[in-house]
Amino acid sequence: MGAWLILGALVELGERTRAFRASAAESWRRLTGLPRGAWGMTLAHLGLGVFVLGACFETGWKLEAAETLPVGGRLSLGEYSLVLDDIRGVEGPNYEAERGQLRAFKGERQICAPRPERRFYPAGGQTTSEVAICTRGIDHLYVVLGERREAAGQPVWLVRAYWNPWALLIFVGPGIMALGGVVSLSDRRLRLAAGRKREAVA
Known part of the structure; x- marks a missing residue:
C-alpha cells in the first residue's frame, strides 16, 4: 500500500x-x-x-525481548545484544532514579550506549520509566529499565528491549x-x- x-x-x-x-x-x-x-x-x-x-x-518486523539481568548480564534481541554494565543512583530535582548503563551491539560491533532510567517521585509516590532510544538510520532500538529484584542472593534488574525497523x-x-x-x-x-x-x- x-x-x-x-x-x-x-x-x-x-x-x-x-x-x-x-x-x-x-x-x-x-x-x-x-x-x-x-x-x-x-x-x-x-x-x-x-x-x-x-x-x-x-x-510486522519488530522484535521484543525481556530478561532479568545482573550487572554484566547480556540480553539477546535477534542480531542485536545488550550488556548491562552498571546501575547507578541518580538524584533529580524532584525524583530519585536508578540509571542503567548498557552497551548495545550488532554482532560484535557496538552501536550505542543506552542509559534508561527508572524514576521514583517521592511527592506523588509515582514510579516511571525513562526509555533510552538508539537511532540507527531509520531504525529505532528502545531500552527500558524495570524493577530491581533478587535472584540467587544477588540483585538483578528487568531489562526490556524493542527493535523497531523503519520506525x-x-x-x-x-x-x-x-x-x-x-x-x-x-x-x-x-x-x-x-x-x-x-x-x-x-
Whole structure:
C-alpha cells in the first residue's frame, strides 16, 4: 500500500511533466511550471506512502525481548545484544532514579550506549520509566529499565528491549504531508478560488 501510494504520486508527476516522452528541456519546463497545488498533492501522497511503509515494517518486523539481568548480564534481541554494565543512583530535582548503563551491539560491533532510567517521585509516590532510544538510520532500538529484584542472593534488574525497523518513517511521513499542505495553501490560485466561492455564497 505504501509503495503503491509513492509510486502513484511519482507516476502522476511523470505524467504532468511528460517524463521520458518529451525532451529533457520540455520536461524540466513543465516541472518548474507546475502549480503549487500540484506539488502539495504530490508531497501529501508521498508522505502518506512513507508513513504507511514505516507503520507496516514497524508492526510486522519488530522484535521484543525481556530478561532479568545482573550487572554484566547480556540480553539477546535477534542480531542485536545488550550488556548491562552498571546501575547507578541518580538524584533529580524532584525524583530519585536508578540509571542503567548498557552497551548495545550488532554482532560484535557496538552501536550505542543506552542509559534508561527508572524514576521514583517521592511527592506523588509515582514510579516511571525513562526509555533510552538508539537511532540507527531509520531504525529505532528502545531500552527500558524495570524493577530491581533478587535472584540467587544477588540483585538483578528487568531489562526490556524493542527493535523497531523503519520506525523513523512514521514521523517523517506526517512531516512530508504537512509540508504538502503548506505548499498547497501557498498556491494563490486556490486562495482566489476560495474567495470567489465565498463571494458567490454571500
